[in-house]
Amino acid sequence: MVLEAKTNFLRQFEVVDRAWPVPTLAPYRQQGRARFAALAFPTPRTEDWRFTNVAPLLETPFELPVDSASTVRLPLPPVADAGAVRLVFVNGAFDRERSEVDTSTGLVVESLATAGVERLAQLDQVADSSSQVFTALNTSLLCDGAVVRIPDGAAITPVIEVVWLSHASVRNVTTQPRLLVVAGAHSRATIVERFWGTTTEPATYFTNAVAEIAVGEHAVIDHYKVQQEAAAAYHVANTQVVVGRGANFTTHAVLLGGRLVRNEVRVRFAGEHAEATVNGLYVGAGKQHIDNHTVIDHAVPHCASHELYKGILTDQAHGVFNGKIFVRQDAQKTDAKQTNQTLLLSDDGATINTKPQLEIFADDVKCTHGATVGQLDADQLFYLQSRGLAAAQARRLLTFAFANDIVHRIHVPAVREELEALLVHRNLGS
Amino acid sequence: MEFPVGEKQTAMLTITNLHAGVGDKKILRGVNLQVNAGEVHAIMGPNGSGKSTLAGVLAGRETFEVTEGEVLYEGKNLLAMDPEERAAEGLFLAFQYPVEIPGVTNNYFLRAALNAIRKHRGEPEVDAAAFLKLVKEKMRILHMPEDLLKRSVNEGFSGGEKKRNEIFQMAVLDPKLCVLDETDSGLDIDALRVVADGVNALRSPHRAMIVITHYQRLLQYIVPDFVHVLSEGRIVLSGGKELALELEARGYDWVKEREPALSGARR
Ligand SMILES: Nc1ncnc2c1ncn2[C@@H]1O[C@H](COP(=O)(O)OP(=O)(O)OP(=O)(O)O)[C@@H](O)[C@H]1O
Numbered sequence A: 001m002v003l004e005a006k007t008n009f010l011r012q013f014e015v016v017d018r019a020w021p022v023p024t025l026a027p028y029r030q031q032g033r034a035r036f037a038a039l040a041f042p043t044p045r046t047e048d049w050r051f052t053n054v055a056p057l058l059e060t061p062f063e064l065p066v067d068s069a070s071t072v073r074l075p076l077p078p079v080a081d082a083g084a085v086r087l088v089f090v091n092g093a094f095d096r097e098r099s100e101v102d103t104s105t106g107l108v109v110e111s112l113a114t115a116g117v118e119r120l121a122q123l124d125q126v127a128d129s130s131s132q133v134f135t136a137l138n139t140s141l142l143c144d145g146a147v148v149r150i151p152d153g154a155a156i157t158p159v160i161e162v163v164w165l166s167h168a169s170v171r172n173v174t175t176q177p178r179l180l181v182v183a184g185a186h187s188r189a190t191i192v193e194r195f196w197g198t199t200t201e202p203a204t205y206f207t208n209a210v211a212e213i214a215v216g217e218h219a220v221i222d223h224y225k226v227q228q229e230a231a232a233a234y235h236v237a238n239t240q241v242v243v244g245r246g247a248n249f250t251t252h253a254v255l256l257g258g259r260l261v262r263n264e265v266r267v268r269f270a271g272e273h274a275e276a277t278v279n280g281l282y283v284g285a286g287k288q289h290i291d292n293h294t295v296i297d298h299a300v301p302h303c304a305s306h307e308l309y310k311g312i313l314t315d316q317a318h319g320v321f322n323g324k325i326f327v328r329q330d331a332q333k334t335d336a337k338q339t340n341q342t343l344l345l346s347d348d349g350a351t352i353n354t355k356p357q358l359e360i361f362a363d364d365v366k367c368t369h370g371a372t373v374g375q376l377d378a379d380q381l382f383y384l385q386s387r388g389l390a391a392a393q394a395r396r397l398l399t400f401a402f403a404n405d406i407v408h409r410i411h412v413p414a415v416r417e418e419l420e421a422l423l424v425h426r427n428l429g430s
Numbered sequence B: 001m002e003f004p005v006g007e008k009q010t011a012m013l014t015i016t017n018l019h020a021g022v023g024d025k026k027i028l029r030g031v032n033l034q035v036n037a038g039e040v041h042a043i044m045g046p047n048g049s050g051k052s053t054l055a056g057v058l059a060g061r062e063t064f065e066v067t068e069g070e071v072l073y074e075g076k077n078l079l080a081m082d083p084e085e086r087a088a089e090g091l092f093l094a095f096q097y098p099v100e101i102p103g104v105t106n107n108y109f110l111r112a113a114l115n116a117i118r119k120h121r122g123e124p125e126v127d128a129a130a131f132l133k134l135v136k137e138k139m140r141i142l143h144m145p146e147d148l149l150k151r152s153v154n155e156g157f158s159g160g161e162k163k164r165n166e167i168f169q170m171a172v173l174d175p176k177l178c179v180l181d182e183t184d185s186g187l188d189i190d191a192l193r194v195v196a197d198g199v200n201a202l203r204s205p206h207r208a209m210i211v212i213t214h215y216q217r218l219l220q221y222i223v224p225d226f227v228h229v230l231s232e233g234r235i236v237l238s239g240g241k242e243l244a245l246e247l248e249a250r251g252y253d254w255v256k257e258r259e260p261a262l263s264g265a266r267r
C-alpha cells in the first residue's frame, strides 16, 4: 500500500516536469526526489507518527491539479489587512490577477516559479527534506510558491499575506504550497498564511505545505497560520524556522479545518539571545484528526522559547500534541516553557494524546512543561447559569474564553476579529 | 419552628421540610421558612450548619441532592427549574466564594446575563449604549472602579472587590429574591457600608432578601425583619432583629442550651 503511494507520487514527478518545466526549480526537484527515494512514509510504528495513521491519505490516489488559476474562481477569504501585500495561489498556481504586490520598500514578494536564481537562495536549506518525507515530496513536486525577502533593516508595515486556495471537483488533487521567507538583519515584518478550500463530493484534496523562514540577526518576525481547509481535505505541513542572534520570532498556528491534519513547527536557534514564541490552537469536531508536532531546538546558549498549545475537541475528534524541546550541551541559560491544554467536550470519544518530550543536555537551564486535559469547570458553568445564561450559552462562552486565550494574542486586528467571530459562531461543544 | 406572618401578605418563598445532602452526607435536615415580599430575613448559624447549602439548593446547584421537601417560589415549584430559569424568574444568589472566569469580561458577561433574563421576560434586548448607562449608574452607587468592567469576571479581584461585584451584578439584574451568602466577609468597614447602602437601595415592598451572615455588624446596616438560626441543617430559633445581638453576646451554645429538645431533635 505504502509502495503504491510512492509509485503514485513518482508518476506525478513526470507530470510536473511536463506541465511545469521551470529550469530554476529543476535542481531542487532532483535533490528532493533523491531524498524522497531514500525515505519511507510513516507507519503506525514510526515513533514520531505513533498517534497519526496516514494510511487513508496514502491510499487515496492524488493527482496534480490540471485546473489553473484562471479556470477556478474560488472566493477569497477576507483580507487580513486593508493595505496588505497579498499573494494568492489557486491549486498551487500563482494567481497574479488577485494578488497585491507592492515592492516600494525594497521588499521582494513574488512567485517561486518566476523568481531569479539569486532570489531562491536558502530554498530547501531551512526545511529538512533529508529526513522529512513529506517535505522531500514537496520539494520533488515544486512548481510554484511564494518568496518573501525582507531587506536588512526594513520595517514592513503592511501585513504580508499568502493565501493558499484549493479546490477538488472531479479528481482528487494534491498541491505543494511552498513559502520561503528570508528576513534580513534588524528587519521587521508580519506574515499571515491562510489555507482555505472547497471540495465537491466525493473528490478530496491533499495540501502538503512547507514554509521555510530564516530570521536574520535582531529581526522581529511575526508569523500566523490560519488553516481552514475543507472538511474532507488532508493537510500535512512543516513550518521550519531558523532564528538568528538576538532575533524575536513568533508563530501562531490556528487549525480549524481538514479531516486529517498534521502540523509541524520546527524552530532552531542559530544565534544567542534570541527568543521564540510558538503558539497553537486546534479545534476539532466530528471525526477530525489534528496532530500538532513541534520541535524547538536550543542549539545555542541564552535563548528563550515559550510554547502554548490549546485544543478544543468535540464529538469523536482526535487531537495529538507532541512537543519536543532539545537543549544541547552548550545551550546554557536556556529558558524554555511549554504548556498544552485541551478541553474534551464530548463523552462519546473525543481524545487527546499529549506528549511533552524534553531532552536536556545542559545543566544550567530553566525548562518547564505542563499538560492538562479536562472538561469545562462546573463551578464556572453554575455561576454563569445562576446569572441567567442558558446552559448551552454558558458552555459556549467558557469554551470561547478558553480559545480566546490564544486568539487575543494575535496582533493583526482583522485576523483576530475574524477568528473571534468564527469561534463565537462555531457551535463549540453544545 | 414558626414565626409570625402577616395574614394578608403573599408568600414569595415557602420552604417546607427541606432535606438535602451530598452523596450519603445529610446537610439540610428539614428546613422550614417563609419569606414574603418586602421582608429581609437574616440567617445565622455556626460554620458547617448548612447555610451555603441552603443558598445553593435555592439557586439550583446540582451538587446538592434534595431528598425530601418542597420549595415554592411565587407559587411555582422552584426545585423543578434550571438555575438559569430561576435567575430569569428573579432569584439572585450573591456567592460566598464568587468564581473567577478568565477570558470572559465582566461587561460581556453581565450584558449577556441581563439580555437572557430580559428575553425570558419577553422584553427587548438592551443595546450597548443603554447597557453602559445602566451599568455606570450602578457602579457609581457601589463605588466600583470602571476598569473592573473590562476585566475578566472576578479574575485577580481582591476579596472585597469580588463581593462588591456580586452586589453590583445584583443591582444590574434587578432580582425579586436576593440571597446574600456572607457578603460581608472580606469587606473592610468602609466597603461594608457602601455595599450595605447598595443593598438597602434595593429594598422595596416587591423584593425580598435572605441575608446569610456571621456578624451582627452587617445587620446594623441592613436591618432585618427576622433573624433565624440554622444549626445542623435546621432552623432552630427565629426572632426579630434583637436576636442577632443576643447571639453575638451569648454565642451558639446558648441556642443549644435554650432549645435542647430542638437542637438535639432528629426526625
Ligand atoms: N460538595 C460537598 N461535598 C461534601 N460535603 C459538603 C459539600 N458541600 C458542603 N458540604 C458539607 O456540608 C456542611 C455544610 O456546609 P455549608 O457550606 O452549607 O456550611 P455553612 O453553614 O455555609 O458554613 P460556613 O459558615 O463556614 O460558610 C459542611 O459540613 C460541609 O463540609
Ligand SMILES: [Mg+2]
Pocket: B051, B052, B053, B096, B181, B182
Ligand atoms: Mg457558607
